[in-house]
Each structure stands twice: as C-alpha cells, then as structure tokens.
Amino acid sequence: MEQEKIKKLRDFFKxxxxxxxDIAKRVNMSTAQISQLLNxxxxxxKKTALVFAEAYGLDPIWLQTGEGxxxxxxxxxxxxxxxxxxxxxxxxxxxLTQNEVTDAPMYAFGKMPFSARVARAGxxxxxxxxxxxxxxxxxxxxxxxxxxxxWREYIEFGxxxxxxxxxxxxxxxxxxxxxxxxxxxxxxxxxxxDPSEISRSFVSNIFAVLLSVRRDLIWQ
Numbered sequence: 001m002e003q004e005k006i007k008k009l010r011d012f013f014k015x016x017x018x019x020x021x022d023i024a025k026r027v028n029m030s031t032a033q034i035s036q037l038l039n040x041x042x043x044x045x046k047k048t049a050l051v052f053a054e055a056y057g058l059d060p061i062w063l064q065t066g067e068g069x070x071x072x073x074x075x076x077x078x079x080x081x082x083x084x085x086x087x088x089x090x091x092x093x094x095x096l097t098q099n100e101v102t103d104a105p106m107y108a109f110g111k112m113p114f115s116a117r118v119a120r121a122g123x124x125x126x127x128x129x130x131x132x133x134x135x136x137x138x139x140x141x142x143x144x145x146x147x148x149x150x151w152r153e154y155i156e157f158g159x160x161x162x163x164x165x166x167x168x169x170x171x172x173x174x175x176x177x178x179x180x181x182x183x184x185x186x187x188x189x190x191x192x193x194d195p196s197e198i199s200r201s202f203v204s205n206i207f208a209v210l211l212s213v214r215r216d217l218i219w220q
Contacts, residue, residue: 005066
C-alpha cells in the first residue's frame with residue numbers, strides 16, 4: 001500500500017508539472033525533505049500531512065496511511081498558479097466506425113487541477129473509449145485537450161488530436177497529410193486499425209491533446 005501511495009503522489013505532481021522545488025517553496029520545506037517524502041524514504045507525520053492537505057488538497061489521512069481517498073473534501077486546492085479544468089461527459093473514441101452519434105449536451109461532472117504552465121482557461125479533460133490508440137492512450141484514459149480555433153489555417157501533422165465531426169462524433173487520432181489539401185489522413189497507434197482519409201469539410205472542431213491523466217484525480 002505504501003508503494004502504491006507514493007506512486008500516486010508522484011503521479012499527482014508529475015501530471016500537473018509541479019516540480020519538487022515548487023512543492024518545497026509552497027510547504028516551506030527543503031527540496032531534500034520533499035525528495036525523501038516522494039521517494040518513500042520518509043513518512044508523512046500528522047503535521048506534514050496537514051501542510052500538504054492545505055497546500056494541495058490532499059487528504060491527510062491518506063498521506064499518512066494510504067487509506068481512503070487521495071483528495072480531500074475539507075481542504076480545497078486554491079493556488080494562483082493552478083488552473084482548474086472541467087472534466088466533461090463526452091468521450092473521444094478511437095474508432096471511426098464504432099462511434100455512437102449523440103445530440104446529448106456536453107456538461108462538466110468534475111474538475112482537475114493543473115499547473116498554469118500546462119493548462120489554461122478553455123482546456124477540458126475527457127475520457128478515451130476504444131483501443132485503436134493503445135498503448136499511448138488506452139481505453140479509460142483521461143486526456144487534457146485544448147481547442148485549436150485556427151486549425152483550418154495551420155495544423156501540425158504527425159501529432160494526436162481530438163476531432164469533432166459534422167455528424168456528432170468525436171474521435172482521437174494522429175493526423176497526417178491527406179491525398180490533397182482538402183483531406184486529412186487519420187491514423188491509429190494500434191497496428192490492426194488501418195488509416196482513414198477524411199475531408200476537411202467534414203471536421204467541425206479540432207483539439208490538441210496535451211497529456212493523459214488518471215481518473216482518480218478527478219474532483220467531483
């Protein structure tokens with residue numbers, strides 16, 4: 001349980017691009033002390049756990065024992081250097097043929113905190129469904145994405161994007177050049193899935209994929 005706790009704690013900071021030096025400044029400890037805690041060579045005492053709870057919204061009991069929920073409901077995580085991103089109900093699916101077209105409204109059911117160096121207002125987090133983008137983005141992964149309002153003017157080929165289609169589908173694919181300027185080639189990571197070409201005119205919106213995150217870091 002202790003190793004699992006340490007891994008989750010390190011992932012919490014890593015996924016938000018929060019460095020050990022940032023933690024040390026915020027909780028008034030040395031970087032050496034932070035390193036000891038994040039590598040499992042030192043334990044969280046009651047006082048230290050409360051400091052981390054107030055600084056980062058982590059549950060003090062969980063920090064000490066690894067039991068219960070990682071995130072605290074009593075210590076909200078408030079920081080000018082943190083951006084709270086909505087987690088939405090819409091998923092991004094790997095395949096083109098298995099998607100269900102839906103006209104259900106998109107809504108936020110939780111939030112995730114990120115360093116302001118990573119996220120900004122307007123970004124969203126959503127789940128991935130399907131295995132065509134595995135192992136990079138396996139089924140059940142959550143991804144932080146950012147809208148690209150100028151995608152019609154320029155898009156970087158070879159990167160992974162979430163793509164909204166005119167028929168209501170939302171898909172996750174690597175985008176490459178198409179047979180001409182009016183088309184994209186959409187590629188999967190998982191070899192059994194073949195590339196597909198799609199017309200630019202059938203695309204309504206494109207989002208850049210910034211990083212993947214774990215579901216258990218959602219605040220609801």
